Amino acid sequence: MSLEWKTVELKSITNITMGQSPKSEFYNDSFEGMPFLQGNKTFGDKYPSFELYTTSTKKVAKESSVLMSVRAPVGDLNIAKEDICIGRGVCGIQMKEGNNEFLYYLLKANISHLINKESGTVFGSINKKDIETFEITLPKDFKDQMKILNILKNIDKKIEVCKDLNKNLEQLSQNLFRKWFIDFDLKNDFNMSEPFKESNLGEIPESWEIKTIGDLSDVKGRIGWRGYTTNDLVDEGPWVVGGKEITSGFIDFNSAKHLTREKYDESPEIMLRDKDLIIAKTGTIGPIAMYYEIYGEATLNPNVGLIRSKNIAPALLLTFFKTPRAQYYLNEFTTSSVQPAINQTTIKQLEVALPSDKQLLNKIGAKFEEINLLQFNLNEVTKKLQRLRDTLLPKLMSGEIDVSKINCDLIITSHYLSARFPVIQHLFIKSYNLTSRLSDTAINV
Structure with a gap:
C-alpha cells in the first residue's frame, strides 16, 4: 500500500516563534547566557557562528528547532544545536508532535513556495501569518516520515564526513608545509639535515x-x-x-x-x-x-x-x-x-x-600533489552526494518515490549509498592511510 498523505497549515503541526532583538543592555561577548542570532546574516546550510550572547530569554528557539530566516534573505534553514535567542529576521519552528529534523527537510523541499509569499520593496520578508497559513503536504504515518528522514539524513551525514575529511586534509597540507618549509624539519621524512644560513626570510638551510x-x-x-x-x-x-x-x-x-x-x-x-x-x-x-x-x-x-x-x-x-x-x-x-x-x-x-636540490623538491611536491588529488576527489564526491540529495528531496516529499514498500532503515540506506558511491569508502581509507604515512606530526582525519 502506498503512503497516505495529508495537507495541513503549518500552524496546525508546529509552534512558531518569531524573533525580536533584546535591548542593548542584555548583550555581551563573554559567552554569558545563550547565543544570539540576528536575521541580517545569511546562515544557510552552514551552522551560524555567534559573536554575541544574551541573558535575555524573551524570544528563544529551543534546541532542535528549525531556524528560518524571514527577512533579507527569506528561506535560509538550519537546525538549532542549542537554545538560541533569536532576533528580528529569524523564526524558530518546532513540531508539536513529530521530528524536527523531518520538518527541516519538509520545509526545505517546499521553501520556494514560501519565498513566493515575501513582500517589501527594499527588503523581502514574510510575516508570522504567512508562515502559519502556509499549506504543506506530508505523510500521515510517523513511521513513513522517519523512512524519508533516514534516507536524506544519511546522505547529509556522508556529505559532512567528506567535508570534514577535506578540511582535515587541508590542515594536514598546512602542517606539512610548516614542518618542512618553516621549521625545516626534514630529517625523519627525507633524511635531510644541514646547518643554517641567514636570508631575508630569516634562517634557512644552507643549500x-x-x-x-x-x-x-x-x-x-x-x-x-x-x-x-x-x-x-x-x-x-x-x-x-x-x-x-x-x-x-x-x-x-x-x-x-x-x-x-x-x-x-x-x-x-x-x-x-x-x-x-x-x-x-x-x-x-x-x-x-x-x-x-x-x-x-x-x-x-x-x-x-x-x-x-x-x-x-x-x-x-x-x-x-x-x-x-x-x-x-x-x-x-x-x-x-x-x-x-x-x-x-x-x-x-x-x-x-x-x-636547491630538484630531486628533493620534486619528492616534497609529490606529497602535496597526492593530498590535493584526494581533496579534489572528495570534493567531487561531495557534489555528487549533494546532487543526489537535491534530486531525491522533492521526489520523497511529494510521494513520487514510495518508501512504504522498502525498508529504509539507517543500515540499508548506508549500504545503498556505499554501493552508489563506492569511491567514498576508498577515499576514506586512503585519506586515513595518507595522514599516518606522510608525517608523525600530521593530524588525524
Missing part, C-alpha cells in the same frame, strides 16, 4: 635558495581593454570564472557564467590549463583554487589572476599561497582602500625558500 613567484610561475590576468560586458555572457560556451567562484579552495561552477566563443578566443593567454591556479586579486584578496581540465574550457574575469607553475608542483604552490605569511603579504600590498586590489607585479615578487 636552500630564495625564489620569487615570478621565478616559479607565469602570472597573468585579463587585459583591461579586453574586458567584457553583459552582452558577452551567454547560456552556453566556455566558462568565465571570478573571485566569487572560489569557495573553500575549489572553483564553484554553479555560480560561474559562460562567455561567447569570440570573447574567449580573444585572450588565449588566460585560457585555463589543467592545474592552473586562480587567485582573487580584486575585492576580497587572496582566495585561491586549482582549475582542472575536466571542467571544460574556461577563462578569467578581470577580478582574478592566473598562476601557472613552471618548475614546481602546482599543489605545493597552492599550499604556499594559503599560508598565513602569503595571505598577509597579498593583503598588505593592496593598492586601494575603496576597492582593494593587488597587481600581478606584486604577486610575482612574493618570496619563498625552497631546496
